[in-house]
Amino acid sequence: MALASMSEIFERMARNGQEFWEVVLADDMDERQVSREASMAKMLTTWQAMQDAADSYTGRKRSVSGLVGGDGMKMRQYTFRGCAMTGGYVSEVIAEALSMAESNACMRRIVAAPTAGACGVLPAVLLPLCKYEELTQHQLLEALYVAAGIGSVIAYKASIAGASGGCQAEIGSASAMAAAGLAYLQGGDDEQIVNAMAFALKNMLGLTCDPVCGLVEVPCIKRNSAGAVNAVTSAQMALAGICSAIAPDEVIDTMRRIGNALPACLKETSEGGLATTPSAQKVREKMDGEQ
Numbered sequence: 001m002a003l004a005s006m007s008e009i010f011e012r013m014a015r016n017g018q019e020f021w022e023v024v025l026a027d028d029m030d031e032r033q034v035s036r037e038a039s040m041a042k043m044l045t046t047w048q049a050m051q052d053a054a055d056s057y058t059g060r061k062r063s064v065s066g067l068v069g070g071d072g073m074k075m076r077q078y079t080f081r082g083c084a085m086t087g088g089y090v091s092e093v094i095a096e097a098l099s100m101a102e103s104n105a106c107m108r109r110i111v112a113a114p115t116a117g118a119c120g121v122l123p124a125v126l127l128p129l130c131k132y133e134e135l136t137q138h139q140l141l142e143a144l145y146v147a148a149g150i151g152s153v154i155a156y157k158a159s160i161a162g163a164s165g166g167c168q169a170e171i172g173s174a175s176a177m178a179a180a181g182l183a184y185l186q187g188g189d190d191e192q193i194v195n196a197m198a199f200a201l202k203n204m205l206g207l208t209c210d211p212v213c214g215l216v217e218v219p220c221i222k223r224n225s226a227g228a229v230n231a232v233t234s235a236q237m238a239l240a241g242i243c244s245a246i247a248p249d250e251v252i253d254t255m256r257r258i259g260n261a262l263p264a265c266l267k268e269t270s271e272g273g274l275a276t277t278p279s280a281q282k283v284r285e286k287m288d289g290e291q
Contacts, residue, residue, distance in 0.1 A: 003027055003152045006194050006248045013190070020190055021142040024149035043141050043148075049111050050123040053103055054096060063105040065287060067217045072099030089132050090232060094225045097124035101224040105217045114151040114160040117216045118174035120224030122147055125178040125231050129185065139185060146184045147177035150197050157249070158256035162209035163268040165259030167220075171227040172204030172255065178231035183238050191243075198244035198251045199234035200227075205251075205258055208266040210273025212280040213287060219274055 003009055003024070012023045028039045059073025075095035078084060084091035100120035104110045113122040126143065129135065151160065151173055159165035160173045179200035183193045204227065212218040244251070265272030274280060 002031070002156050003149055004156050005153055006197075006252075009149060009153070010190065019142075020149065020184070020193060021145035024145040024152070027149075027152070028145075040141060043144050044137070046111055047137075047140060047144060049109065050100075050113075050127065053100060053108065053110050054123060054127050056108070057099045057103055059099070059102075061106045061108070063102075063215070063217055064107075065213065065215055065217060065283075067212070067215065067283065068102055068105050068221055070102075071221070072096075072102050075099075089128055090229060092128035092131070093124045093228045093232060096127055097121060097225040097228040098221060100124060101221040105215070105221060113147070113177065114155065114173050115162070115170045117162060117220050118170040118224060118227065120221070121171065121174035121227040121231060122178045122181065124224070124228040125182050126185075129182070133185070135185060143181040143185045146193060147181035150177045150180045153249075154201075154252055154255070157252045159259055161268075165255065166207060166262045166267050167209040167223060168201075168204045168207040168255055169259055170209070171220075171223045172201050172207060174224075175204055175227035175231045175234070176201040178228060179234040179238070182231060182235040186235065186239055188235070188239050192238040192241075194248040195242070195244045196231075196235040196238035198246065198248040199237055199242075200231050201251050201255060202244070202246065203230050203234065205255055206262075208262065208273045209268045210266060210275045211268065211270055212275050213284050214268075214270045214275075218280075218283075 009023050025039055029036060059070045062069030072095055075098050079091040079095055097120040100110060100123055104116050104119050110119040113119055154160060154173045159169045162170045176197040179196040180193045183196035211220055
């Protein structure tokens with residue numbers, strides 16, 4: 001049975017005496033008819049794939065369109081030189097998000113979390129954290145289950161697809177997942193976890209999906225870094241004891257309504273927004289001329 005709401009997760013926690021991540025684990029076991037060990041083994045494979053994608057990034061490869069490539073490395077070098085205005089962790093979050101999203105555009109192996117276009121957000125928040133915190137593998141897997149649970153509810157109640165909900169459904173969902181996972185790893189309680197999710201998603205409401213030339217490159221890659229930093233901000237607010245005035249489930253419902261209200265030109269069709277700017281038209285003309 002799918003996880004239909006945050007309220008349902010809390011009900012299952014109370015009924016079964018489980019933690020947040022355990023409810024999500026149990027749901028996966030039930031849905032796929034697998035053992036606890038098999039479910040966790042698959043989640044470990046997911047985590048390792050994120051690590052591999054980060055470790056193999058060099059910044060030398062460009063996308064087929066030539067629009068993107070190398071920005072993740074520029075950000076890494078800027079951070080390592082000590083130039084960044086943000087602290088070490090947040091600077092690395094930005095760099096990792098750019099690197100991972102570039103890897104997707106360059107047709108390298110990534111983890112859709114929850115989509116390929118938003119693949120940079122969750123790993124960007126979790127991977128650098130391992131350098132600053134002593135985290136066990138099991139803790140990281142638990143955080144991934146927390147994030148997966150958030151994504152599952154959003155997918156059920158609203159959408160994780162840019163074509164139906166705009167970029168709020170992709171980067172917004174990824175940011176909410178990352179915020180919840182980070183709050184969990186920082187010792188947040190269940191209320192703080194869902195408050196982090198609510199903050200992150202609220203901050204992304206209304207974000208349009210307007211990819212230049214229909215490619216998951218511009219502005220998608222830079223939005224991954226924005227979504228990742230938003231996740232960190234949201235988790236910190238929740239951990240400080242700040243509460244969302246709007247219930248988490250209501251935030252998700254609102255995202256669905258906004259997505260339905262967005263015109264088709266702002267939902268992955270490249271017929272509106274940044275995709276129709278003069279700069280974007282020049283890119284399209286150049287690409288058409290090269291075919």
